[in-house]
Amino acid sequence: MDIFAVFSARFPYALTEKNFSFSAHTTIGCGGRAALAVSPRNTEECAEILCFLRQRGIPHLFLGAGANSIADDESYDGVVVRFAKMKALFCDGTLVYAGAGVGGAELLKFAKENGVGGFEPLAGIPTSVGGGTAMNAGIRDGHFCDWVERVVAVDQGKIRTLSFKECGYSEKNSVFLSGIAVAGVYLRGIESFAEEIETRVCYYRTRRANLPKGRSMGCTFVNPVGQSAGEIIDRCGLKNLRVGGAFVSPEHANFIINEGGTSSDVKKLIEEIKIRVKARTGIVLREEIRRITEGSKNRS
C-alpha cells in the first residue's frame, strides 16, 4: 500500500510529508524516518484522520514540538500525527482556549495581549500546548494541571471533552500519554496587567539562563519524591559519562546532550545511568522522556 498516495487522495486538505525525519523534528536531533507525517488543521480533521488510521489498523504516533521525545534509529513504518497546524486561540475572560499546535511562547503572548496571567512559569520551556498538556509540563511554580479546566480530545476516533478529573494528572503523566490525542485545551488564568505578566516572563526566562545549551530533551528522569534526579546522578559521579555522541551534561546531570550521536547512543547512556545509579544508591530512576515509537500502540 502506498500510504502517501492513500493519504493525499483521502485527506487532500491535510499537509502530508513523506519520509518524515525525526532527527529534524526533535530537539535531541536523532532518530530515523517515518513513512509519513500528517498535519490536520483542526479537531474535526484530526478526528477524521485518527478514525481512518484506527479502522485500518495503521500504526501511528503523536508528535508535538518534539522537545521531550526520542524516536528509534530504525525507520518507522507508520504515520506521525502532528498538531502544528492546530493553532486555534481565543479567550473568554480569563479562560483561554489553545489548539494543540500552539507553542508555549505563542500562548504566553496571546494571554498577555488579553490581560490573562498565570501561565508565566511556562516561559522558556520548549513545548506545544498538546505536548505540554499530555506531559503535564511546567516547573515547581506551575504546571499544566494547575491551569487545565477541560480538554478537547480525540479518543478512539471520536471527539470528546474531558473534565480536569478525567485527565488523570500525576507527576509528568496524564491519560493523554496512553493514546488519547489532545486537540485543544481550556486553560484558566488570572486577570493581570500586561506589564506584570512581562515582568514574570522575564523572571522565569532569566532563571533558565543557566540551563545546559545544546541538543537535549530537558530533564531525562523524573525527580524521585523529595529528591533531585540530577543531584543523585551527580553524586554517583556520572557527569560527562559518554556513549558515542551522547553525554551527561557537566552543568546539570539530569540533562543528556547529543552531539551528533544516534538514538541508540542516547538510549544506551540512559540505561547505563540507570544501572549505575541503582547499583550505587538502590534508586530506580523513572524516565521522563518519551520513547515515541511506543505510540504505535495508540488507542486513538
Ligand SMILES: Cc1cc2nc3c(=O)[nH]c(=O)nc-3n(C[C@H](O)[C@H](O)[C@H](O)COP(=O)(O)OP(=O)(O)OC[C@H]3O[C@@H](n4cnc5c(N)ncnc54)[C@H](O)[C@@H]3O)c2cc1C
Ligand atoms: C532545553 C529543554 C528544557 C526543558 N525544560 C522543561 C521544564 O522546565 N519543564 C518541563 O516540564 N519540561 C521541560 N522540557 C521537556 C519538554 O519541553 C516538555 O515535556 C514539553 O511539554 C514537551 O512538549 P512537546 O510538544 O515538545 O511534546 P513532544 O516531545 O512532541 O511529545 C511528548 C509526548 O506527548 C505526546 N504528545 C504530543 N502531542 C500530543 C497531543 N496533541 N496529544 C496527545 N499526546 C501528545 C507525544 O506522543 C509524546 O509521548 C524541556 C525540554 C528541553 C529540550
